[in-house]
Amino acid sequence: MQQMHRLRSAEADRPIVCLWVVSTSDNCPRQRESSLLSPSAPKLCRLRCRPWPWPSAILSDDNLPAIIKRYSSRVASLYHPIIFKTMSGGVTTSSCSNASFPIPSSLQELESPPYNLLPYPADFDDDDEAARAESFSKLIHHLEGGNRVLLRSGLGLFEVEGDGENDDDDEDYDIWNDNTRIQALYTLVRKSDSLAPATRARLVKVLCDAVHGLCAALSSSSGAGTVGMVQQTQSQSAGAGRSDETAANNNNSSYVVSQSFRDALACHIYMLFTLMFLTESKEKLGKSLGTNASATGSKGGGGGGNGKQSKRTPSDKAEDLIASSRTTCAEAMYVASITMATHKSKLWKRSVPDEAVVGLPCRIAYQMLESATGVLARRAASGDQALKTIAATVDSAPCLLNTVVSALVDLLHTYDHMAPMVAELCTMVNEQPTNVLAMELLREIGRLDTSAYSDNAAGNKASGIKNVAPFISELAAVRPKVVLSNISLLLPHLDSEPYVLRSAIIHSIGHILVREDQSLIEARKEKDGDSSDEGSSGDGTSNSNKEECLIANMAKTRTSLFEILCDRTRDITSFTRAASLKVLNDLTERQSLPLDRIMPVTEIAIDRLKDKTVMVRRNAMQLLTTLLENNPFMGMLNPDPYREKIRELEAYLKSNVPEEISKARATAIEEAKNKISDEDGEVVGGEDSVENAERELAEIESAALAAAIADIEAKQESNEDLTEAESEFLAKLRGLKFASSALSFIEVFENANASFQTMLMSSNPSDVTEALHFFVKAKHFGLPCAVRGMRLALALMWSNETNIQEEVLNAFLEVFVAEPGTDGKELLPENQIAQNLLDLVGDATVSELASIEEALGRLVKKEIIPPDVFSILWTIASQAEGQLRASAMLIISMAASAAPKIVDSAYRLQNLYDAGLGDYVEEHRDWKTARSAAYALQRVGRAKVDPSSARYIILDLIMERLVAIARGDWCDDNNKEDTNSWFSAAEQALNAIFTISPAPEKVAMEILLGHQAGIFGTAEDPTESAHSLRLSRFFFVLGHIALKLLIYTEMLSGSVRRANAAKSVKKQESASSGKSNKNKDADAEESKNEEEDAIEAELGIAAQAEAETERTVAEISESEIVGRGMISLFTPMLLRVVANEEGTYSSLVLMQSATLALCKCMCISKSFCEKHLPLLFSVLAKAPNDDQDLRANIVIALGDLAFRFPNEVEPYTPKIYACLRDKSKRVRTHTMMVLTHLILNDMVKVKGNVCEIALCLQDQEPRIRDIARLLFHELSKRTNSPIYNLLPDIVSQLSQINLRQESFREIMLFLLSFITKDRQNEMLMEKLIQRFPKCTSINQKADLAYCIAQLKVNDKCIKCLNDTFKLYKDSLFDEDVLKNFMSVVSKAKKNTKLDTKVTIEELEERLNEYAAAGLENVNASKKAARAKKRAAKRVARKKEWDESDEENGGNESEQEQDEEEENQRVRASKARPKRGAAKRASRKKELEESDEEDEPNDSDSEEAELDTDEENRHVNKGTPPTDERPTKRKSGRTNPPRQRRGISS
Secondary structure (H helix, E strand, C coil): CCEEEEECCCCCCCCEEEEEEEECCCCCCCEECCCCCCCCCCEEEEEEEEECCCCHHHCCCCCHHHHHHHHCHHHHCCCCCCCEECCCCCEECCCCCCCCCCCCCCHHHHHCCCCCCCCCCCCCCCCCHHHHHHHHHHHHHHHHHHHHHHHHHHHHHHCCCCCCCCCCCCCCCCCCCCHHHHHHHHHHHHCHHHCCHHHHHHHHHHHHHHHHHHHHHHHCCCCHHHHHHHHHHHHHCCCCCCCHHHHHCCCHHHCCCCHHHHHHHHHHHHHHHHHHHHHHHHHHHHHHHCCCHHHCCCCCCCCCCCCCCCCCCHHHHHHHHHHHHHHHHHHHHHHHHHHHHHCHHHHCHHHCCCHHHHCHHHHHHHHHHHHCCCHHHHHHCCHHHHHHHHHHHHHHCHHHHHHHHHHHHHHHHHCCCHHHHHHHHHHHCCCCCCCHHHHHHHHHHHCCCCCCCCCHHHHHHHHHHHHHHHHHHHHHHHCHHHHHHCHHHHHHHHHCCCHHHHHHHHHHHHHHHHHHHHHHHHHHHHHHHHHCCCCCCCCHHHHHHHHHHHHHHHHHHHHHHHHHHHHHHHCCCHHHHHHHHHHHHHHHHCCCCCHHHHHHHHHHHHHHCCCCCHHHHHHHHHHHHHHHHCCCCCCCCCHHHHHHHHHHHHHHHHHCCCHHHHHHHHHHHHHHHHHCECCCCCECCCHHHHHHHHHHHHHHHHHHHHHHHHHHHHHHHCCCCCCHHHHHHHHHHHHHHHHHHHHHHHHHHHHCHHHHHHHHCCCCHHHHHHHHHHHHHHHHCCCHHHHHHHHHHHHHHHCCCHHHHHHHHHHHHHHHCECCCCCCCCECCHHHHHHHHHHHHHCCCHHHHHHHHHHHHHHHHCCCCCHHHHHHHHHHHHHCCCHHHHHHHHHHHHHHCCCHHHCCCHHHHHHHHHHHCCHHHHHHCCHHHHHHHHHHHCCCCCCCCCCCCHHHHHHHHHHHHHHHHHHCCCCCCCCHHHHHHHHHHHHHHHHHHHHHCCCHHHHHHHHHHHHHHHHHECCCCECCCCCHHHHHHHHHHHHHHHHHHHHHHHHHHHHHHHHHHHHHHHHHHHHHCCCCCCCHHHHHHHHHHHHHHHHHHHHCHHHHHHHHHHHHHHHHHHHHHHHHCCHHHCHHHHHHHHHCCCCCCCCHHHHHHHHHHHHHHHCCCHHHHHHHHHHHHHHHHHCCCCCHHHHHHHHHHHHHHHHHCHHHHHHHHHHHHHHHHCCCHHHHHHHHHHHHHHHHCCCCCCCCCHHHHHHHHHCCCHHHHHHHHHHHHHHHCCCCCHHHHHHHHHHHHHHHCCCCHHHHHHHHHHHHCCCCCHHHHHHHHHHHHHCHHHCCCHHHHHHHHHHHHCCCCCHHHHHHHHHCHHHHHHHCCCHHHHHHHHHHHHHHHHHCCHHHHHHHHHHHHHHHHHHHHHHHHHHHHHHHHHHHHHHHHHHHHHHHHHHHHHHHHCCCCCCCCCHHHHHHHHHHHHHHHHHHHHHHHHHHHHHHHHHHHHCCCHHHHHHHHHHCCCCCHHHHCCCCCCCCCCCECCCCCECCCCCCCCCCC
16 A cells, blocks of 8 residues: 655645655665554555656646556555645545545635535536525435445445556546545535525434444454455565465454545544534524524425424424434434544554544534533533543543643633533543543643733633632542642642632532541541451551551641631631631531531631621531531530539549559648648648648649549550559540530630620621521520520511511521421420420510510411410419419410400409419519519400409409509508519509500599508598608509500590591491382482581581591690699699709609609690700709619600600700710610600701710710611611711811710711712712811811711812812821822722823822922921920020029129229129129030030021021120120110020120
């Protein structure tokens, strides 16, 4: 066999010909072993290789064989024409078409050399659509015929050769894959878009059948043909022949199919690939454009059946055909890849495959995977077959590994659904000895460049990395060992910018840790199993050492991975932090978290509860819940049993230490005791020595125990035999460690209770939900913090979020009513439910009781709580004593609010009378039970007077008891606590009376008369004094009755209105009833009534009657209740007690009760309120500091008064705001709550006093801060932008008070966060800048600049800063002011347009310029001030020196007439100046030293001293001091000497 290759020559028109012939000579000097033949095959000898001597035109089909014969006649007989390509582009083809088929880069290349195919065959009819379709059908029919020939003949079609003797004949062989077939394939594939869907499906089937046939022929080939072909080739070769023995050795393993078969296989695979590529591309384009491109084929084409018309649309049929074709193609490509992998030794010599051919199935597989976006899409796109095809190619052609890896990485970058499929592909390839594909993919991911991830221009790159990252975790889930072995390639990405990569690596570490934990357990089991057989095996020790090393390495690896995982819980990105916590949660659920990691992981999760991101907090709470569920410390986590167990175990261990340690301990204890006692055994020294001794004894005990523990552990490690006592000691030691670890675990949760409660009160529903789940689990495990958490969670029953209310209700149900872990489907036993409810309400606060009532009421409405539970509670309320009795009655009253039938029956009312108001309550003064019973009675309907009714009779008895309670007949006047407990019972008793009594006003009068008789006595026996507690009870009842009378009056008014409305509705219903059955008289009467109703409606009589009713009610409330009624008789006494002008009433209970009664009376009448408001505010101002209850009650009452009579209270609003500065946090809290309620309901104006509320944002009490934040949050939701309107007022007031800068800025930062509109930012910035000239200090200007820096910046803001620059330029010297303005500039650079950047840069330059100039001026001013100060000091010192000098010479006269006297003066002056000069010299020296201290750097202040020289010149004139006395002026004063250094006289 021969091959001819034309190589490039230096001359474009003169090709080089290289001729290879078969040679049997071993000593041929030019022979060369071909890489395509086996060593036993004939050698190839290059006969000629030189530039071709003739032009390219000479090389034609006619003379080419003759030219070849010229070189070798024997070779010419074996010649199979090959396509040659000249350098000028000319092509010479042979008469046969069985030439090699190189894979083109595109379909269009088939019309170019060396293929030279035509667009259409010569006989193609293209006159019209019908002819075109018929031509296409003929081509496909021709191809189908060829397929049938292939199935019949098999591989024999490609082994036909000449007999060697007719070399000169130009006979064409009947080759299967001839030029006609290739031309038909090319035409059909090229025009596939024009084919009808059915025709296109036929074409796909034809190509797939051909591929299947070729693969089947290759698989069924035998070795006989190979031997015959090789022997024939040898007989036709020139030179020496081979022996028969050599020919016989060419068995099936050396058989290689002919080139024509390879060409046919390559051609059909390529055509099938091209056809499906075009189809898939068109389908994808149609989906992107929203059209069905698959159905847009030409109307021509054959293959359509003549069956019945289906109801399905053509587009549906086309989609089915495409799906069927895709499935057929995938199967064919998979078969081709498997065949090429299995029989590559038959296809290619030396089993070296053709990369272009082998890679074709993978190329179409890639395109199929692109469409496999989901489960259904993957099935439709034949994704499984595509993955198998790629896996077979990777296994069979290692040379294509890099190509496949590059393609897969590109797919991972482009499509987000590829990660799981590529990971699955890695499990399908051959993994012996290693998974090469997975390793190469991980290596490529390790080489990813993530430096430009955050760049906006690298958006596609960032998206690609986001798609690639999940592959790491997906691969680790299925092949953790592969990822672990290549983890070093991935760990550097933990420091890279893309958080998705970091998160994916964290997830992969989680999968690895799960696998490593299982491997470590298996290795330890194998070691334990092998250790028992070491005696029978000789190399047991070496194997054991290897296993120990392996286990040690695995443990070390696991520790390192856990360290990475724990470190990433503090990652800079919240997504990675959340991923780390999620992985830890998964490890805990799978029991893969080591015991020594439980405590650190718990602490990490608790720390992450403070994270600022909701996702991280949620995962942290889930991790804590999982740790509780999977804790290794048995079921319950109540700390008390563990503490008791630790004490027992420590006592046992201390008493059972080894004998030698016990003796040493006794000796040490004896020596320690001797140090603090004398010979008589008495203690020497004070308390300090005793404490030191006790501390030393404890240390001795601990040291002895530690020594014993170390000793027993050393024996255990050395595998020494332990005695029974030592074994028991070791068991107790393990128990101690277990109990200590459990107690530490519990204490970690207990110490984090504040964090759990913060999560529970979070504004984010996710935090609340997770916190509730945690507390439910904690309650099941008995954690003490769970009870407090569940009580706090009940307050969320009043949340505005419906889902939160449902979560709280479900938590309540699961904790107190249902079996744990059943999600409320299985309930606890009835007695257990009752006991849980009793424990819950036992020590609950008032707010908690309200929440419990709401939750219990909802469960009762849903009929979840069994009725037997209330039967048990009735029994307990009747038989129990003390708190348990009151709790049972309270639960019954709570349930009655949702289901009144629980108490509203004669039998139950009798039980209530006996249990809640009977003799037991009277004897023990059980006011809690009485209160609960009265509260339950408020769910009973009003009694109707019917002496024969059992219900009325029992209600009458109940009212007698209620009256006795309201009068306080059972109270002890000498017990203050008894009266304090009575107040709540009396309040509920009065409420019950006004609920069930048919005439409550008469009962109320009876109660007041009873109190009057008890306080003032009767007319026959009056009393002169009253007990303060009795008077307190009377005032409480007086005020509450007045308030209940108002409510009762309004209720009656409402009843009248409802009755009138019902009457009107009844008239309308009767009028609309059938008129046909009425007679004429009835019709006349009805028409008359209708006329009267129309007249009444026209005159407004009904509306007038309703208004009259309202006026009557208003008159009653305004004048009758506290004006002319019985209550008015006691109001003067009430006012006198409240005023307490003489300080007569010192009882705090009395003052509180009287003030509360006054406030209730003021809520009834407007005139009464207006008249006594000054008294109320006077009491508020004069209230004692220790009586915070009184002030808190007044504040709450003022809120009610402001809501009822806003105009009367409005002048006193500043005094209400002043209570926000009260010393008591309780008063401040109540004031804040009242003001929040009034402001949000528009009852109080917030402007002018808003500064007080803003200051509450920095209050020391967290609840006050939260309420203030809530108020501003609610204000920000309003449409009139109240916060924007209030901000200037807030800034002005806060600037005028002495407030820390940090507090001011925190307040403003919070408030400015509500300014979101651009227009508001612009206006607010302008207003703040206008305030700069009004500031009196640089700190105020710095605060204003800080506020400006917090605003959002736009182009108009920059313009405003430029226009108003002169207002703030003088303050830029301050560093803080400049920093804030530069912050504005930096924000503007990021957010503004390009045309504004010039303005921003100019503003920045001006800011820097004026800041530098201002700083220089300030420094100069400071220097001048320091110089002036030093000058003033020198003047003062010189003045002091002058005064001293005048004292020395002040006794001499100015003029002497007498000469004698003059001489005496001269003599005296000569003597004294010496002493004065010495003094002056001493003072001069002191002055110079002082100047040196005041002027540490004279050169720096020289200029300032020169500036101040003129100012002080009048004191600096004169001459330097001399020994002579200075001359006097006319005024008699001397000139002081100049002491200015550096200045001449």
